[in-house]
Amino acid sequence: SNEYISMWKDLGLNLESHDALLSVLGNAYTDIYLAQKDRPEGMGYFDFVMSEVHGLRIKELLDEKKQGRKIIGSYCVFVPEEIVLAANATLVGLCSGADFAMEEVEKYLPRNTCALIKSAFGFKLGQVCPYLEGADMVVGENTCDGKKKAYETLGSLIDNLYVMDLPQMKSVNGRELLRSEYDRFKTAVEKLTGVAITFDSLKTAIQTVNAKRSALHRLYTLRNNDPAPISGLDALLANQVSFYDNPVRFTQSLHKICDELETRIEEKKGVMQEKTPRILLSGCPMAVPNWKLPWIVETSGAVIVGEESCVGERGTRNLTDDSGDTIDALMDAVTDRYFQVDCAIFTPNSDRLENIMQMAQAYNADGVIHYGLQFCQPYLMESIPVEKMLEDKDIPCLRIETDYGMEDAGQLKTRVEAFIELL
Template sequence: PANTCALIKSSLGFGVGNICPYFASSDLIVGETTCDGKKKCWEIMDKYKPVYVLETPQCKDRSQARTHFINELKALIAKLEEITGNKLTAKNLKAAMEKIKEKRKQLRRVYETRKGNPVPISGKDALLVSQVGFYDDPERQIQMVGILADELERRVKDNIGVTDKGAKRILLSGTPMAIPNWKIHHLVETKGAVIVAEETCTGTRYFDSECEIKGDAVAELLEIIADRYLGINCACFTPNEGRKEDILRFVKEYNADGVILYTLKFCQPYEIESIGLEKALKNEHIPVLSIMTDYSSDDEGQLNTRIEAFLEMLG
């Protein structure tokens, strides 16, 4: 349908249109139930490639949500063991968890440098680094992001930035930004401001919460996985008051001058949450701009005007 968010439409189009090499070479697609649109998307995608749907809880604060999610993870493991012929062991699972934890650590290092003034890396480049992390080989990502983080830490120490110290610092919060969605970053940063962090599932939510990996049984490790992912303050959960607390915290940590609440058109969870978030930010006297857009360039003129006015308002 036309009135479906761009993320879902493009994901389906890239797959069934044989544009995405990952889709073409895969034996199984794993989907999840984080929104109604995705649930229906998997039904269509399943006609082209086998799709397994992992059901994610919606009310994460309920005790049964944790049990349900762990059972869903067990069912996914059984499915993967069936199609691969390989048995998951606690040793292999723990090693994989440690590897991904290290990947999150290196991404966190990059984001930490963005707290510096001047900022050592543009928001657009930092966004690309985090986006690539969802595609790249984890070991290569760890190595290369570690090298980048080393360089950025040196730049902070040497007071080297991509902008002047007086550049306006913007925190962006909202829907995930998949490659090649750099639209808002481009519009903001070509006006002399800099985006210092992304409170999104492709940004801080990916690595902000961490876990201690301990245990020698698969069941114990699945509990750790469930606790970590149910601790993420994503709009797919209800209630989701923790996201407001995260945004207010990030404004202070990154010394942001203002916040842009970014929503893809027809993404109801984030659109609805933005109403309460905008009110909370205004109550704290934090300048905020709410933007709803898609992947096209049709509204760039209008967005240019609104973003420019917002930056001028910051002084």
């Protein structure tokens, strides 16, 4: 609509490139999502959210901004939404799930940089992301070397980048560093919003975020049924939307879908037949609109029953203890919660192996597909011990290394089909 066009113009988007992005996105959504059979009716909500992802949601955020609320963008699940909400700001995930403006990007980043980082730059250089352009603060974090160094350059392209340091080890010192970085972040967010975080506002924010994560847990648990009541693609979409939707509305909508899934389970209805091979996906995060591998898997005779990923259970597994009775105790609880995230940038990272095993068993997975983005050292390196552990337990594992391009889709499909046939 005209209203959206002037909104995008005011945000400084490149309208021509933005149109191109929206049309690619819309076509992919139709071919991959709307082509699925027997989807839960409640997914209509997510279809609507996706169709309005650059429209209505942006308008809502800009309306909030007019009321004085700030928007904070993030590239990693280590940025605590609890602190952001407690200071009356909104956190949005900056997706980085598609190639854009690659020629421009390669003027700033070496070719052998992972697709996720390149995508973050592509959206900036192409001026096509209304979330990024609308954000009052963008948070980068010292995780992998690629992101850490890329933020130095990104800082020259955007003027409101805040960089958070993160530990590399789950040690006493590591825990202290995380707590002090969260204190520093709290101060920076308070300065941005002009709102001091109180005990009550932090406690309420913790409860809001816990409720969102609990709704996702409910979804995860329902997926351990056979036949699977929801596709992996649709469950991934729910996880992806959780990064930019209003958290309270998202939670309500997801519970509605879970109610519907419970009815399906009672009626033994599913999205695929009973005894369809069940796959656990594990590895790098899949940001919108990165649907390539799940699409290949689910059009090759298998169903995905879990995501061991930051856009999935790694990002949402743990809740934050809200029982503390001082603001300091709540900040400790926030720190403890995030300190459990088992990202491959940590060394050693044995928790992740245990969590993959636990998920494979909980969801009755017949096999695990490890998804590593090309040039992502942390996850590609860790995929080898992951595979070894799974083989020791007689769980088949397929290691995939890919990027956002479609050139390898045929070859990937052949490998995935051969793997599924063995299960």
